[in-house]
Amino acid sequence: MxxxxxxxxxxxxxxxxxAGPIGTQTLCxxxxxxxxxxxxxxxxxxxTVQPFALNEDGSFKTGxxxxxxxxxxxxxxxxxxxxxxxxxxxxxxxxxxxxxxxxVTNFTPRVIDKWNLRYEQLKEINPRLIxxxxxxxxxxGPHRDFLGFGGVLTPVTGVSHMSGFPHRPPIGVGxxxxxxxxxxxxxxxxxxAALRYRNRTxxxxxxxxxxxESVVNVLGTAVLEYLANGDxxxxxxxxxxxxxxxxxxxxxxxxxxxxxxxxWVAIACKSDAEWQALCKAIGDPxxxxxxxxxxxxxxxxxxxxxxxxxxxxxxxxxxxxxxxALQAAGVPAGVVQNAQDMLERDEHMKARGYYVYxxxxxxxxxxxxxxxFRLSETPGYLAAPAPLxxxxxxxxxxxxxxxxxxxxxxxxAEGVLL
Amino acid sequence: MTDRALEGLRVVEFCDELGSYCGRLLADLGxxxxxxxxxxxxIERNSPPFYKSAEPGPDTxxxxxxxxxxxxxxxxxxxxxxxxxxxxxxxxxxxxVLEDNPPGWLAARxxxxxxxxxxxxxxxxxxxxxxxxDGPHANWKYSDIVGQAVGGVMTLAGExxxxxxxxxxxxxxxxxxxxxxxxxxxxxxxxxxTGQGQHVDVSAQEAISMAQETAMQTWDLQxxxxxxxxxxxxxxxxxxxxxxxxxKDGYATLMILAPAGAxxxxxxxxxxxxxxQGDLDEEPYASICQQLNMPFVTQVLSNPDSAAQMVxxxxxxxxxxxxxxxxxxxxxxxxxxxxxxxLIGIVSTPQNLAENTQxxxxxxxxxxxxxxxxxxxxxxxxxYRLSETPAVIQRPPRLGEHTDQVLAxxxx
Numbered sequence: 140m141x142x143x144x145x146x147x148x149x150x151x152x153x154x155x156x157x158a159g160p161i162g163t164q165t166l167c168x169x170x171x172x173x174x175x176x177x178x179x180x181x182x183x184x185x186x187t188v189q190p191f192a193l194n195e196d197g198s199f200k201t202g203x204x205x206x207x208x209x210x211x212x213x214x215x216x217x218x219x220x221x222x223x224x225x226x227x228x229x230x231x232x233x234x235x236x237x238x239x240x241x242x243v244t245n246f247t248p249r250v251i252d253k254w255n256l257r258y259e260q261l262k263e264i265n266p267r268l269i270x271x272x273x274x275x276x277x278x279x280g281p282h283r284d285f286l287g288f289g290g291v292l293t294p295v296t297g298v299s300h301m302s303g304f305p306h307r308p309p310i311g312v313g314x315x316x317x318x319x320x321x322x323x324x325x326x327x328x329x330x331x332a333a334l335r336y337r338n339r340t341x342x343x344x345x346x347x348x349x350x351x352e353s354v355v356n357v358l359g360t361a362v363l364e365y366l367a368n369g370d371x372x373x374x375x376x377x378x379x380x381x382x383x384x385x386x387x388x389x390x391x392x393x394x395x396x397x398x399x400x401x402x403w404v405a406i407a408c409k410s411d412a413e414w415q416a417l418c419k420a421i422g423d424p425x426x427x428x429x430x431x432x433x434x435x436x437x438x439x440x441x442x443x444x445x446x447x448x449x450x451x452x453x454x455x456x457x458x459x460x461x462x463x464a465l466q467a468a469g470v471p472a473g474v475v476q477n478a479q480d481m482l483e484r485d486e487h488m489k490a491r492g493y494y495v496y497x498x499x500x501x502x503x504x505x506x507x508x509x510x511x512f513r514l515s516e517t518p519g520y521l522a523a524p525a526p527l528x529x530x531x532x533x534x535x536x537x538x539x540x541x542x543x544x545x546x547x548x549x550x551x552a553e554g555v556l557l
Numbered sequence: 558m559t560d561r562a563l564e565g566l567r568v569v570e571f572c573d574e575l576g577s578y579c580g581r582l583l584a585d586l587g588x589x590x591x592x593x594x595x596x597x598x599x600i601e602r603n604s605p606p607f608y609k610s611a612e613p614g615p616d617t618x619x620x621x622x623x624x625x626x627x628x629x630x631x632x633x634x635x636x637x638x639x640x641x642x643x644x645x646x647x648x649x650x651x652x653x654v655l656e657d658n659p660p661g662w663l664a665a666r667x668x669x670x671x672x673x674x675x676x677x678x679x680x681x682x683x684x685x686x687x688x689x690x691d692g693p694h695a696n697w698k699y700s701d702i703v704g705q706a707v708g709g710v711m712t713l714a715g716e717x718x719x720x721x722x723x724x725x726x727x728x729x730x731x732x733x734x735x736x737x738x739x740x741x742x743x744x745x746x747x748x749x750x751t752g753q754g755q756h757v758d759v760s761a762q763e764a765i766s767m768a769q770e771t772a773m774q775t776w777d778l779q780x781x782x783x784x785x786x787x788x789x790x791x792x793x794x795x796x797x798x799x800x801x802x803x804x805k806d807g808y809a810t811l812m813i814l815a816p817a818g819a820x821x822x823x824x825x826x827x828x829x830x831x832x833x834q835g836d837l838d839e840e841p842y843a844s845i846c847q848q849l850n851m852p853f854v855t856q857v858l859s860n861p862d863s864a865a866q867m868v869x870x871x872x873x874x875x876x877x878x879x880x881x882x883x884x885x886x887x888x889x890x891x892x893x894x895x896x897x898x899x900l901i902g903i904v905s906t907p908q909n910l911a912e913n914t915q916x917x918x919x920x921x922x923x924x925x926x927x928x929x930x931x932x933x934x935x936x937x938x939x940x941y942r943l944s945e946t947p948a949v950i951q952r953p954p955r956l957g958e959h960t961d962q963v964l965a966x967x968x969x
Contacts, residue, residue: 144744144747145743161767165739169743189771190771190774190775191779192778193779207771207775208771208774211774276915277915277919279919280915280918281914281915281918282892282915285895286817286898286900287902288815288817290812290902291810292902294801294808294809294902294903294905295891295904296905296910297906297907297909297910298724298725298726299808299810299904300808300905300906301907302714302723303714303715303722304716304719304722307716307788308788308803308808309801310715310716310787310788311801311810312713312722312724313786314713314768314769315770316728316768319767319768319769319770320731320765320768321731321732324735324736324738324739325582325941326941327739328586328735328738328739328742328941329941331742331743331745332562332586332943332946333562333945333946334746335563335566335746335749336562336945336946338746338749338750342945344943344944344945344946345943345944346941346942346943347941347944348940348941351913351915351916352916352938352939352940352941355916356937356938357578357728357735358725358907358910358937359623359725360619360622360623361725361907361910362907362911362937363619363622363937365907366911366922366936367608367619367935368608368609368610368619370606370907371906374725376722377722382700385700385702386720387711387720387723388720398781399782403706403720405702405705405711405723406703407701409600466697466698472698472703473697473703473704473706473707474707475712476706476707476712477709477772477776477782477783478709478775478776478777478782478783479782480709481772482773482777483776486693487693487694487762490692491689491691491763493763493766494773502778505774505778506773506777508767508773509763511736511739511759511763511766512737512739512740512757512758512759512764513759514744514747514756515755515757516747516753
């Protein structure tokens, strides 16, 4: 395997849940050594929630190492158990941070204070450190200590108000969407920029990623519409101000699509040419010149009828056939895929080899998201499955923290390495 | 002058709406991003909504503005050989080429990765497309909603009775751009250390797929598909204090039964202070209110029958809570609720965000001067705060604003 571009960078990963660990996962995939600092005294909840691997009889496996939720965000990392409630635990944390290039946490400001992990403290022990803090509201300000997690962040940042159909209440998007790409991706972007700055100047720095700021920044034009125009826009379902038809259209049910037999195809016509191509593909070329639909303005003015026309064609057909026929005609279209599609039925995903299967001592062979971007000369890869809780405590203590076996034994007995 | 993290990095961008946010991230961090645009501008430049106090056009599109701050704009017609030659010359002055055209489109114009890399081996060349550079769908047509569909996130959003919902804000484009920014910067670090450039390939389908949350692992480990579950989520019936409630002027999300924060009786105490507790201090409601916590939710989820006979009472409590929340504004429900350590989130409208106490107290919004409109317009701020090299947001360029300057430099 080739040398990866971030080899030699060590990350002291004091983050948990989704957004923090996904960011350090990216660094790990491209070669950084990432040490997850964990404790059974304050377990990362993702280790304890579904989906769990199954036993042969179909019952759930138990313990801290069998959650697919946790494992998928932590492949290739090292797990060090450290109890930060004890002074000796904090001392070892400092020793690790001293020997690291990057420190990452998404603990709340209150916990950061309690464990003495403020940047002013850390830069004393390592002035070259790039320290990342990703609290929900920020490290300061009147809402600093507001409670929250992804389920609250989605409504607070406007994602809920702006998404979904207008006749429905703002129920959110079914997931803690900002946790998975937006927040971790922004924080890694900042870390990489800071590494470049440090390469040139030798200076470390503090990166704060207030999650609310990170997410509102990508809320399309909604906030700018208020700031610049005084408008207060709301959700418009699957419709678009620049394309029509634009939405998800129902196809024939598919009993092989487990638990979700209803099948849909997303379609977007961004130009009259794409609309004309769609009309040809559905065998109704006359519709292209129908005065209700001929121009974009007309299609927007008669959108209910337009959608009814498209639905009448998609109904009863296999979703995959609909998408392929439209694509063959040059119309943007794709099946609304579920995870079964993503992993097993999408020939393109398979050909690209996006998902990676790794042997894990407790879950067995299981799937992980692969690198989300591909570098032709120095590709990233998952070097190992997710670590068992504390799997690398001895290794990190000896190799990085410089402790000998007697010292480690004492620390174990004192409950520091717990 | 503050230091800039990406000082001295030149990026030549051939992007429309799919990759433009990537260019913005790099530009705000200090890279010199030169956007090459077709005559008249691309789709994003000509997309609504437009700034209302001026003529709608390529220089007044809010859709363009939000994803193109801090860049320079050069107009070149890549359908002419002169335009192609100038673009090539310009691209070879860059450290990074960033593009979001269909695979092969730039190569056909002498601007492909192979061509440029042969001449400049240290060049980082990032391609953002719907489906990536290879594979059977590489040439499929892409649009944001298609990316959200094939990336597995739409199937998780919405009411079961409705079509799957897309997430607002062109989020497949956003995810692709954010992944591309990371890939580009990793490649830049490598190029600056070794002199070796490379091709960075980003597929929007793959870029957003991590946002399936646990759906992928649920299929892999348990052979079950996660589906959209709508307002009630995975609950078999409505539980008071969990979900979206109408306020006087909008909505708030209550998650009182989640493990963090104060418990349900604290919500009732708040209602009592306002004389809105109704009969919740009376039996059987008082006892049920005491039980409403996370273990109760867990029990309901694993064995709905265990609480089935309480459903009418739970509904009644829910209605009392709804009546109370309806007397508050969304901001009151959020700020006063949080002051009481109750896990309540405002369902922010754009106006709520523009007026958000925290964002205002921290001066997050940036005033940008649009001298050609004779206006100062506030913009959302950057996603992060870097202590030594803060992101600096400058107004987006007018179409072709820097054509003369950049071409003169090329010719000299």
